[in-house]
Amino acid sequence: MILGISVDEDFVYVSNNLDETIVEIPFAIGRNLVNNNWFIGDEARIENVDNTDIVIDKLYYLLENDGNAKIGDANFDAKALTRIFMNNLFLRYSDIEFVTIVVRNNNIKILSKLLGALKDNFDDPNMYKVTTYSEAFISYIKSKDSSYYDNPIALFDFTEKALTYYELIRYRAEDRTEYWKVNKKEHLSLPLDLLSGETGKKVCDNLLCEFAKECIKEVAYNNIILSGVGFKDASSYREFMTFVCSVTEVDTDINFFAKSATLLSKDILNDNFNTDVVLISDARTEIALRVYARVSPNEEYVELVEPGSEWLNINNYAFNVIADDEKEIKFEYLKVIEGVIKDFTVPIPGSNMLRKDKTNEFEVSLTFTQQNFLQVTITDRGFGEFYEPTFENLPPMEIQL
Amino acid sequence: MAIIYCGKTKNNSYYIKEADLHIKSMQELAYFIFNYAILISNSFITKNLIVYMDKTLGFTKLASDINEMYNKKENLASILTHILLNSNYYNEDEVYKFRLELLELLSLPANEYIHKAGDKLFNLKKYEKAITQYSKIMKEDDIALRNLAFCYAKLQFYDIAADYLGKLYHRTGNIEDLREAYYSLKLGGNVNKIYEYESNISDELLADWEYEIVSRIIKVRRSDELRNIEEIFLMGQDRVKENISTRIKIWKEKYRYIG
Structure with a gap:
């Protein structure tokens, strides 16, 4: 059996490849102090009449805060409790071939602890993967026909406490490699219990609608996906639904991420998981790019791409320089998160056979073809109406950063 | 030394009417001032130029300085020098050289000044503007008259070019001027007009010129262009x-x- 598990603040959703069922398990763990048996989910939440059980609800928050819980005479840290939770969960399924767990909001802290819990449960590291909502989102979209994702896809995930908006965009670089970028753009605090009354529903609908209008303005979307338990009852958000349906096609799948995690598991098992696909996550892409030049009266590094820019957006970024006897252009590349600085130079072609002093103007065009590959193209621009271009342009140079 | 950073290509250009030129960067503006100062009159600095430097080229501080100098009616040489010094193009030595050349230009006799202006325009291939300059001095300046004819020839007004070369021949008696007139007429398709400039021209001479024209045509036919x-x-x-x-x-x- 292949499992796909989505974890959010309150629930663990388990999907499998054999049927369409989704099991919702509260992310809670308990222990009976008499017989020392562990139990998870709803079993842990059953009212404890004789005070023999200790229940840890909201395991997610315990994990996030690196907390401890005293159960009986022993202290358990959150990681140990999660390992036991997962162990109990997997006991419910037989012949597990592969498990993928995805975590709400791409929470790296929770992801790393879940990975630890899986390591303890499985001897074979090829039997599991822990990843982000983003990667599951991509796996789901890639299971569709490519016309489904010609344009960006929007996703609203409405869980117990909040509504989160994601946007997925596919890029194709010049070498035809696919790149996917998931922006988690906005987050709206919206408690689900607001939907219990008619007034609350109206308020919720208005908030949803305003939020959606703000998020998806000025972009042509292929599809809008509604996921999360908050979208279970369509009658609670009529105005919102009318609005999003007026924008494009809408798919509602309240267990979207658990199902996507199963799809991702399948892809990995079937060797369809394309390792060339680069997921653009913020931590890996923030860069800065500068060129050393004279900006009167000083010589200094001129910022071309401001810190925090994403490499994928640097496509045909062009600027002009005048050689003024220089034979090469000096650049500085900075990966902001990693704090890595790299210098590199690009020769100016044919600079010894050009025009009068100070009229050798070039256009320098920069394009990232892959994450660490910068393509630099230098074109002779002549010099305004004074001089026509005088040398043939060389093919683009590729710099590995 | 380092390369000079010119920023992104600007979509909007500024038209310099004195030279019928469009410039798109501060460097091009500085280059024009440095090399073609002779074409610049007091009307060169305008509010439009100041706004262009500020809004399009992004030289806000320089534009503000020039605006102040312009309002104070400071002399043109000072304003041009200030632009050059702050244009991210020329260094102080080069600007010093410019000032000396500018002083030299301003001390030239009027005819020589006009002649040089015509030559600059001719080099820029702005023949119609060069015609205006050369026409002012063609009566007393043989070279200006010849250049005037060449301007018309460049614009493919071959008959007019031939007439000016014919006039020049009458003034100088130089057979080379007559030969150029003949070539112009040949291009214009009216070779018989050569007898209006020189009725006693020999058939041998015309044959020589014809031979040279044919040689040039053969050369052109073999050219890379x-x-x-x-x-x-x-x-x-x-x-x-x-x-x-x-x-x-x-x-x-x-x-x-x-x-």
């Missing part, structure tokens, strides 16, 4: 149309002020 044009025709209709359209655009630019 002609080969390029032929290659364009082999590349198909689209390339031909593209080149014709470029050529027409250039002609339109050239003839904008004629007639």
Whole structure:
């Protein structure tokens, strides 16, 4: 059996490849102090009449805060409790071939602890993967026909406490490699219990609608996906639904991420998981790019791409320089998160056979073809109406950063 | 030393009417001032130029300085020098050299000044503007008269060019001027007019000139430029149309002020 598990603040959703069922398990763990048996989910939440059980609800928050819980005479840290939770969960399924767990909001802290819990449960590291909502989102979209994702896809995930908006965009670089970028753009605090009354529903609908209008303005979307338990009852958000349906096609799948995690598991098992696909996550892409030049009266590094820019957006970024006897252009590349600085130079072609002093103007065009590959193209621009271009342009140079 | 950073290509250009030129960067503006100061009059600095420097080229501080100098009616040389010094193009030594040359230019006699202005325009291929300058001094300046004829020839007004060369021949008696007139008439298709400039011209001389014309035609037929044009025709209709359209655009630019 292949499992796909989505974890959010309150629930663990388990999907499998054999049927369409989704099991919702509260992310809670308990222990009976008499017989020392562990139990998870709803079993842990059953009212404890004789005070023999200790229940840890909201395991997610315990994990996030690196907390401890005293159960009986022993202290358990959150990681140990999660390992036991997962162990109990997997006991419910037989012949597990592969498990993928995805975590709400791409929470790296929770992801790393879940990975630890899986390591303890499985001897074979090829039997599991822990990843982000983003990667599951991509796996789901890639299971569709490519016309489904010609344009960006929007996703609203409405869980117990909040509504989160994601946007997925596919890029194709010049070498035809696919790149996917998931922006988690906005987050709206919206408690689900607001939907219990008619007034609350109206308020919720208005908030949803305003939020959606703000998020998806000025972009042509292929599809809008509604996921999360908050979208279970369509009658609670009529105005919102009318609005999003007026924008494009809408798919509602309240267990979207658990199902996507199963799809991702399948892809990995079937060797369809394309390792060339680069997921653009913020931590890996923030860069800065500068060129050393004279900006009167000083010589200094001129910022071309401001810190925090994403490499994928640097496509045909062009600027002009005048050689003024220089034979090469000096650049500085900075990966902001990693704090890595790299210098590199690009020769100016044919600079010894050009025009009068100070009229050798070039256009320098920069394009990232892959994450660490910068393509630099230098074109002779002549010099305004004074001089026509005088040398043939060389093919683009590729710099590995 | 380092390369000079010019920023992104600007979409908007600024038209310099004195030279019929469009510039798109501070460096081009500085280059024009440095090399073509002789074409610059007091009307060169305008509010439009100051706004262009500020809003399009992004030289806000410099634009503000120039605006102040302009309002205080400071002399043109000081304003031009200030632009050059702050243009991210010329260094102090080069600007010092510019000032010396500017002083030298301003001390030239009027005719010589006009002649040099005509030459600068001729070098810029702004023949119609050069015609205006050379026309002012053609009565007393043989070289200006010859250049005036060449300007018309460049604009393919071969008969007018021939007439000016004929006039020059009458003034100088130099057979070379008559030969140039003959070539112009040949290009214009009216060679018999040569007898209006010189009724006693010998058949041998005309034969020599004809021979030279044929030699030049053969040379042209073997030239790279002609080969390029032929290659364009082999590349198909689209390339031909593209080149014709470029050529027409250039002609339109050239003839904008004629007639």
